[in-house]
Structures are given as C-alpha cells and as structure tokens.
Amino acid sequence: MIDLYSWPTPNGHKVHIMLEETGIPYRVIPVDIGKGEQFAESFLKINPNHRIPALVDPDGPGGDFALFESGAMLIYLAEKVDSPLLPKDPATRYRALQWLMFQMGGVGPMFGQYNHFAAYAPEKIPYAITRYRNEVRRLHRVLEKRLSESGYLAGADYSIADIATFPWIRNPDRRGIDLNDYPAVKRWHDAIAARPAVARGVEVLSQNQRSGPPTKEWRENMFGTKQFQPR
Structure with missing residues (x-):
C-alpha cells in the first residue's frame, strides 16, 4: 500500500x-x-x-x-x-507529457502567483496582480484553443494531463475567471468533475x-x- x-x-x-x-x-x-x-x-x-x-x-x-x-x-x-491514463501510442503519449509539462511549468506556477499577490500578499502591488491576472487569462485561452480542437488535452481520451490540470481550473472565481467565457474549457471541466473517481x-x-x-x-x-x- x-x-x-x-x-x-x-x-x-x-x-x-x-x-x-x-x-x-x-x-x-x-x-x-x-x-x-x-x-x-x-x-x-x-x-x-x-x-x-x-x-x-x-x-x-x-x-x-x-x-x-x-x-x-x-x-x-x-x-x-x-x-491507459499514460497512452502507449507514441504521438499521444508525448502529447500527454507535453500538456502535463504545460501544467507543471505554466498553469500551476502562474495561477499560484496570482493567488498569492491578489489574495495573500501584505502589500497589494498593482503591477504584480495585473501581470499574473493577464497570464492566468492567457493560459485559459491556450487551453480553450486546444480543447476546442480535442476532447481532452492529449487527444480523444482522458489522461494524466487532464488529471494534472483539472484541480487548477476548479474554483475559477478565486482567479476572477468565469468559465462561461471559455466554453470548451467549461465542457472539459464539467466532464471531468462528473467522474466518480474525481469526485472521490x-x-x-x-x-x-x-x-x-x-x-x-x-x-x-x-x-x-x-x-x-x-x-
């Protein structure tokens, strides 16, 4: 265990x-x-x-x-x-790893920095808040483009790339995001949230x-x- x-x-x-x-x-x-x-x-x-x-x-x-x-x-x-959450087909496997690294290097750090400067920093620094807010929105646009073309991040099937990214897309109001502005992201988010294992x-x-x-x-x-x- x-x-x-x-x-x-x-x-x-x-x-x-x-x-x-x-x-x-x-x-x-x-x-x-x-x-x-x-x-x-x-x-x-x-x-x-x-x-x-x-x-x-x-x-x-x-x-x-x-x-x-x-x-x-x-x-x-x-x-x-x-x-199968890490696909065997080489092209799909590397797409899954690509989007996993996108989350690790982009979504997580940038969303985290926005949360820090907007919610927790003792001094509100407009430059920092604006910089990271813009990056949060840009990253949502990247996800929107990909998910407008594909059911999930690596392709037609759910993978570790989606598992890595989903928790950061939850609670969008914390980042001033309305998922209705990103319909493909919202469709993807809602499909993942409905999975029993995700709910657990x-x-x-x-x-x-x-x-x-x-x-x-x-x-x-x-x-x-x-x-x-x-x-």
Whole structure:
C-alpha cells in the first residue's frame, strides 16, 4: 500500500484523483502545511523540497521508494499499473507529457502567483496582480484553443494531463475567471468533475480545508522566513 503525504491543495488533488482512478491502494498521511508540518525532519527525508505531495511505495524499485513532484508521481503511478491514463501510442503519449509539462511549468506556477499577490500578499502591488491576472487569462485561452480542437488535452481520451490540470481550473472565481467565457474549457471541466473517481479524489482531506482569514502562523509557514531557512 502506498503512503501518500498530502494536503487538500491542487497539487495534492492531482495525486488523490490519480490513485482513485487507478485503484491503487493507498493511505493518506496528512501534512498540515499551515502548521509547518512540511518542515519536519521525517517529511524532509521524503521530500527535501518541503512541498506536498510526496509518496512512499513499499513495492517500488528497490523496495521502499520515495518520490516527490506531482507530475513525476502521476507518471510513476500510471506506469506502475500500466494504466491507459499514460497512452502507449507514441504521438499521444508525448502529447500527454507535453500538456502535463504545460501544467507543471505554466498553469500551476502562474495561477499560484496570482493567488498569492491578489489574495495573500501584505502589500497589494498593482503591477504584480495585473501581470499574473493577464497570464492566468492567457493560459485559459491556450487551453480553450486546444480543447476546442480535442476532447481532452492529449487527444480523444482522458489522461494524466487532464488529471494534472483539472484541480487548477476548479474554483475559477478565486482567479476572477468565469468559465462561461471559455466554453470548451467549461465542457472539459464539467466532464471531468462528473467522474466518480474525481469526485472521490477532491474529497480526500476536504475536512481539513482552511476556512476563514489566514492566521499569522499560517502566513509564516506558507510565505514567511521559515520557507528560506537552511535545512
């Protein structure tokens, strides 16, 4: 059984969904990032980058196998069970990997920066907010173009590229986005949200979802000097 160290964030939800889709047995070990549990020595042995998610597979290569970075984890889990979520056809496979990297290098970082500057930064910097808002909208336009041509990101079938991207498209109001302005993205989003495994995946650790204004402790652990201390 895989031990999954996670928290209810978009990156955590990617792996929750993947495990539910594949049926791989797993146990969730919560890592409360608002309380700084990602900095614990026990977790740093698994992920020296102190980010969730991370996993340990007792039946991995060479026995206990630790892995971090959600994109790498999606590939690993697909290959572990020979899942069609990572296509075999070379052209479709590389399209899936292409769109996975698009999410990892574009959607996640840019959406995250917008959320930070628009919602959490102690000083509202118009230049930063405008820059990342424009990038969020541009990335939605890229997705709209692709999904106007294709049922899913890699082609006709659902893949790890869709699993990686979907959690970042959820809750569009947090980024000032109306999905009705992107009808192909909305069609895609709604089709994925209707999948039973996806519904189960986004419920994992949902009872731990933060509500209310962020506390001083939460801000310090998420954005403060603890992030930058040598470890």
